[in-house]
Amino acid sequence: MTTTDTGSVERRRLAEVLRRARERTAGLTDAVSDSELRAQHSELMSPLVWDLAHIGNQEELWLIREVGRRAPIRADLDDLYDAFRHSRSSRPGLPILDPTQAREYTAAVRAHALEVLDSTPLTGDRLVDRGFAFAMIAQHEQQHDETMLATHQLRAGSAALTAPKPPAGNAVPGDEIVVPAGEFTMGTDTDPWALDNESPAHRVHLPTYAIDRFPVTNGQYLAFIADGGYQRRELWSARGWEHRVTADLTAPQFWERDSDGSWWRRAFGVRNPVRPNQPVVHVCFHEAEAFARWAGKRLPTETEWEKAARFDPVTGRSGGRYPWGEDDPTATQANLGQRHLEPADIGAYPDGASALGVEQMFGDVWEWTSSDFTAYPEFAMFPYPEYSEVFFGGDYKMLRGGSFGTDPVAVRSTFRNWDHPIRRQIFSGFRLARDVD
Numbered sequence: 001m002t003t004t005d006t007g008s009v010e011r012r013r014l015a016e017v018l019r020r021a022r023e024r025t026a027g028l029t030d031a032v033s034d035s036e037l038r039a040q041h042s043e044l045m046s047p048l049v050w051d052l053a054h055i056g057n058q059e060e061l062w063l064i065r066e067v068g069r070r071a072p073i074r075a076d077l078d079d080l081y082d083a084f085r086h087s088r089s090s091r092p093g094l095p096i097l098d099p100t101q102a103r104e105y106t107a108a109v110r111a112h113a114l115e116v117l118d119s120t121p122l123t124g125d126r127l128v129d130r131g132f133a134f135a136m137i138a139q140h141e142q143q144h145d146e147t148m149l150a151t152h153q154l155r156a157g158s159a160a161l162t163a164p165k166p167p168a169g170n171a172v173p174g175d176e177i178v179v180p181a182g183e184f185t186m187g188t189d190t191d192p193w194a195l196d197n198e199s200p201a202h203r204v205h206l207p208t209y210a211i212d213r214f215p216v217t218n219g220q221y222l223a224f225i226a227d228g229g230y231q232r233r234e235l236w237s238a239r240g241w242e243h244r245v246t247a248d249l250t251a252p253q254f255w256e257r258d259s260d261g262s263w264w265r266r267a268f269g270v271r272n273p274v275r276p277n278q279p280v281v282h283v284c285f286h287e288a289e290a291f292a293r294w295a296g297k298r299l300p301t302e303t304e305w306e307k308a309a310r311f312d313p314v315t316g317r318s319g320g321r322y323p324w325g326e327d328d329p330t331a332t333q334a335n336l337g338q339r340h341l342e343p344a345d346i347g348a349y350p351d352g353a354s355a356l357g358v359e360q361m362f363g364d365v366w367e368w369t370s371s372d373f374t375a376y377p378e379f380a381m382f383p384y385p386e387y388s389e390v391f392f393g394g395d396y397k398m399l400r401g402g403s404f405g406t407d408p409v410a411v412r413s414t415f416r417n418w419d420h421p422i423r424r425q426i427f428s429g430f431r432l433a434r435d436v437d
Contacts, residue, residue, distance in 0.1 A: 010122055014134040015114065017409045021141035022110060024338065024407070025055060028148045031160040034099040041155040043089040044425055048151055050081070051144050053097045056106035057081040059113055059137050067133050068116035073108060084386055113137075127383055130192035135409065136383075139195070142407035149338060149405040150425050152268055153254070159269035166340040166404070169277050171347025173220055175213040177308065177358050178436060181206065184311045185318040186303055187376055188414045197388035198414040200378055204303050208436040211300055211308045213359055214346040215367060215431045216291065219276030221283075222263065224291050225251060235293045240286030243422050253282035253424040268341050277345040279365045279429045285397045285421035288368045288430040300433035302371035302398045302416070305361075309401075309413045312355040321412045323354035323361050328408055335363035335404045336411070343404055343429070363406065365429030366399040366417060373398055373418040395420055403427035 029037060029052050037049040046054075057077050064070050079085060080094055097105060113134075120128055127133045152161055182205065188194050189201040230250050233241055243249070251257070254266045255274065263274040283291075292298045300308070310319045320326040322333075329336050333352035335344045343364035353359045361367075373396040381389045396418040402411035405427050419426055 007122055010131050011117060014117060014131045014138070017138040018110070018113070018117075018134065018141075021138050021145065021407070021409070022106075024145045025052065025106075025141060025148075028145060028152065028161075029099070029103075031152075032155075036155065037099045038092075039155075040089075040092045041151050042425065044423075045147065045151040045154060046088045046091045047096075048148055049099050049102050050091045050094075050096055051148050051151075052099075053077065053102040053105060054081040054083065055141050055144050056102070056109045058140055059106075060109045062133055062137055063113040063116050064109060067120055067128055068112065070112065070116070073112065074105060077105070084390075132192060133383075135193040136195070139193070139410045142410040145338075145407070146403070146405045146410070146427075150427065154425060155269075157269060161268050161341060163339065163341040166335055166342060166344030167348045169345025169347035170350075171214060171277075171345075171359075173212075173214055173217050173277070173346060176210045176434075177213055177356050178208065178210045179206070179304070179308055179311065179356060180313060181208040182316075184307045186306055186414075191321060191412065191414065193409070194412070194414060195387060196380065196382045197375065197416050198412075199380070200376060202377055204307075206303060206307060209300075209304055209433055210436050211304060211358060211433045212297075212431045213357065215279035215343075215360060215365055215429050216288075217276060217346060218265075218274045218278050218280050220295075221252065221280040221291065222274070222276070224294050227294065229290060229294050232294075235290040236286065237289060240289060240421075243284075243286050244290075247422070249284075249287065252280055252287070255282075275345065277347075279343040279346065279360070281343055281365050281403075281427055281429050282424050283368075283428060283430070284424045285368045287424075288428075289370075291430075292432055295432060297432040297434040299368055299370040299430060302369045302400065304433055305367065305369050305400045306413060308356055308358045309354050309361045314355070319355055319413070321414075322352075323358070323413060324352055329362065333362070334360075334402075334408075336402060337407050338405050340404055343427075361401050362411065363402055364404055365401070365427055366403045366406075367401045368428060368430040369398045369400060371398045372396065373416070391418065397421045399426075399428060 040047050122131050183203050185201050186204045187201045256264045265274050309323045312319050375392050399417040
């Protein structure tokens with residue numbers, strides 16, 4: 001294949017991930033009325049219309065101005081849509097674009113961005129080499145799409161989104177995988193679309209440990225609740241207990257208990273019985289940590305999670321972009337991309353198992369780990385500090401693996417997500433690990 005052919009293939013791929021992101025954005029914003037787009041459904045979240053125009057502004061800043069070296073389309077919007085200048089709770093009071101204006105603006109930006117994509121060499125400058133800037137913007141949009149999906153979960157009223165049910169599972173919880181001691185390569189120096197906090201690749205040694213084959217299920221979590229897990233102070237850290245009391249936590253967010261003792265979960269305007277074999281979702285780090293103590297285990301470290309996803313015990317090497325290898329995810333390997341609106345029961349994706357045999361590490365639920373958000377050794381910021389660097393050392397815990405609301409372009413085995421340990425509106429669950437003597 002010639003260099004020109006390679007460039008054409010890469011451009012088509014970039015155009016496709018940009019198109020897919022915009023199609024999803026449109027679906028999330030067209031599903032509700034303009035008044036609901038303007039509304040703030042929770043102080044934790046922006047109005048949907050703010051996210052929509054912010055997506056366009058970031059695309060303009062990076063693809064139109066920085067890569068394309070073109071004149072601004074709407075420089076007057078830069079301050080309004082700067083996420084670091086305006087907290088989410090303050091955004092409804094800003095003079096932001098209305099839904100029609102926001103749609104027109106993002107469409108105009110996209111038209112220019114595709115022209116820039118067609119005319120920009122995808123080699124040389126680090127920002128454009130192998131299409132990095134275009135992939136970065138597609139990832140940014142998909143990350144906001146997942147945030148908008150969480151806003152949909154928080155909104156009141158009838159269902160606005162629909163999707164088919166996920167495939168049935170075929171497993172029982174409790175199985176675990178022993179991961180042998182030794183070194184593995186964490187992070188990446190070679191993935192062209194990886195973001196700065198995923199690099200550089202570095203060797204890490206871990207002792208032998210065990211990690212659960214599947215995420216913790218609703219059924220397991222119900223046993224924790226029934227055994228007084230939310231009332232037993234000894235299961236919680238000092239900070240976790242303080243938050244449990246202050247926030248009056250008694251069950252995962254969006255769970256409701258009927259007078260007959262049955263448990264139900266509300267998801268996107270629909271109320272259904274809690275399914276025992278579905279991974280638990282909408283729990284914060286403190287809840288996950290308390291459950292782990294109750295179960296006699298612990299949360300895995302971020303390093304342990306990545307080794308379980310990438311290490312091949314046969315070759316002794318770290319694996320590919322995904323637990324199953326380099327190929328992009330299929331519908332039989334992971335519950336990603338908002339294909340469904342809930343986690344699938346455990347055992348639904350045996351084709352997505354890692355080389356070690358750990359399953360459902362991608363999709364379904366983001367998985368809390370015990371690690372703080374810090375930089376890898378010899379970290380180098382690129383292309384801007386506000387993506388990662390300004391968050392290092394803050395009050396964050398790491399999550400790995402992606403949820404049912406995460407698009408494949410926005411997750412990989414080296415991808416690092418982080419959030420405050422009290423957050424539950426995100427699509428977060430967890431799996432357990434333990435030391436092996």
